[in-house]
Amino acid sequence: MTKLVSYAVFAQMMNFNFNIPKKYRNIIPHIVVWGILILLPFLFAWMRENESPLSDRDWAFLYLNSFMLFFWMLFFYLNTQVIIPKLLFRGKYLLFILLQLIMYLGVLGVRRLVFHLFVSDSIEFQFLGSAWHNSIVFLLTTLVSIIVKTVQDRAKTEQLVQEANNETLKSELSFLRTQISPHFLFNVLNNMVAMARLKSNQLEPTIHKLSSIMKYMLYQTEEKVLLKSEIEYLKSYIELQQLRIGDRLQLNLNIHEIEDWHTIEPMLLIPFVENAFKHGTGMLKKPEIAIHIISDKGRLHFEVKNRYETQNTTKDGVSGIGLANVKRRLQLLYDGMHELEIDSDGEWFKVDLKLTYKS
Numbered sequence: 026m027t028k029l030v031s032y033a034v035f036a037q038m039m040n041f042n043f044n045i046p047k048k049y050r051n052i053i054p055h056i057v058v059w060g061i062l063i064l065l066p067f068l069f070a071w072m073r074e075n076e077s078p079l080s081d082r083d084w085a086f087l088y089l090n091s092f093m094l095f096f097w098m099l100f101f102y103l104n105t106q107v108i109i110p111k112l113l114f115r116g117k118y119l120l121f122i123l124l125q126l127i128m129y130l131g132v133l134g135v136r137r138l139v140f141h142l143f144v145s146d147s148i149e150f151q152f153l154g155s156a157w158h159n160s161i162v163f164l165l166t167t168l169v170s171i172i173v174k175t176v177q178d179r180a181k182t183e184q185l186v187q188e189a190n191n192e193t194l195k196s197e198l199s200f201l202r203t204q205i206s207p208h209f210l211f212n213v214l215n216n217m218v219a220m221a222r223l224k225s226n227q228l229e230p231t232i233h234k235l236s237s238i239m240k241y242m243l244y245q246t247e248e249k250v251l252l253k254s255e256i257e258y259l260k261s262y263i264e265l266q267q268l269r270i271g272d273r274l275q276l277n278l279n280i281h282e283i284e285d286w287h288t289i290e291p292m293l294l295i296p297f298v299e300n301a302f303k304h305g306t307g308m309l310k311k312p313e314i315a316i317h318i319i320s321d322k323g324r325l326h327f328e329v330k331n332r333y334e335t336q337n338t339t340k341d342g343v344s345g346i347g348l349a350n351v352k353r354r355l356q357l358l359y360d361g362m363h364e365l366e367i368d369s370d371g372e373w374f375k376v377d378l379k380l381t382y383k384s
Contacts, residue, residue: 059094059098062094063091063094066087085143088143089144092139092143093132093135093136093139096132096135097132100132100170101169101170104167109174112124129159133152133159137152217231220268227268230268231265231268234264237261238258250288250289250291251285252285252286252288252289252320252325255294256280256318258295262295262299263276263316266306270312276313279316280319281318281321283321284321289325289382294378296350296351297329298316298329300329301314301330301331302314305331305333309333312332313331314329314330315328324379324382325380325381328375329375330374330375331373331374332372333369333374355378359380362381363379364380365378366378
């Protein structure tokens with residue numbers, strides 16, 4: 026019964042994830058479990074010492090069985106590392122069974138050789154009796170080794186699948202970002218060309234603003250960024266657009282920088298603002314854009330709306346790319362953690378995003 030409990034503990038712990046460095050994660054559980062298997066019989070023997078002390082013969086067999094545990098250990102690792110993957114998992118069942126029996130006979134042979142080192146010479150080694158007595162240990166070791174190897178291979182396969190999925194997700198997100206960025210850059214560069222032709226004194230500050238924005242886009246888009254940084258990026262973009270459009274745009278910018286230490290996926294909000302400037306200015310007589318941002322109680326509320334006229338809505342080869350991509354990014358990165366409403370009533374185009382920060 027003791028051995029059965031010990032092997033059950035072994036099966037549970039072989040794949041247990043300790044909070045330790047990765048290179049030791051697969052070694053320490055083995056050391057712990059084998060240590061338990063060795064010490065547990067002695068612990069039970071010492072616990073019953075006061076009630077029914079073990080005889081010298083019992084202690085001799087206890088030492089013998091503990092010594093033989095090292096050979097059962099060898100039997101286990103030969104199975105999990107070599108025999109099971111090369112024979113059992115490849116459908117060579119007869120050869121697997123034959124090799125198990127040969128290894129079992131080998132363990133019994135070792136037990137015969139060391140028997141009299143632990144047990145009195147007056148006791149004769151009984152091969153059939155020893156084979157019957159150790160048959161449960163043999164079957165249990167074989168069964169546990171199959172279970173452990175199966176679980177380990179399945180966990181490894183799942184890890185590889187997860188890593189592949191993560192790489193696919195990263196590739197898709199990178200692709201989406203490359204689609205968003207050029208659209209914005211083309212607009213700004215067109216603005217700078219117009220300023221250069223007009224010899225505007227706003228060209229130099231525009232270049233500085235563009236430089237800071239490009240730095241953000243190039244170096245701050247691999248990991249999540251502070252909400253504060255993302256808001257600063259939005260402000261720089263808005264300032265660039267105001268330099269281009271001038272006073273004819275009525276801009277209502279309302280930013281409550283509460284809890285701006287939260288992190289957010291970079292370049293997530295800019296497509297909505299870009300879309301508002303693209304379709305909310307142009308040929309409109311009285312362009313008006315309202316942007317509202319508040320971060321409170323672990324949630325972000327982001328609202329953008331712009332006036333538009335259907336007949337003046339511009340169409341080009343990249344129209345809609347930004348909004349389509351940001352919807353996809355929200356789905357990938359904040360699934361179940363965001364609410365996005367996009368609506369238009371013929372006068373106002375409205376975007377309302379509510380997002381819960383990732384912990």
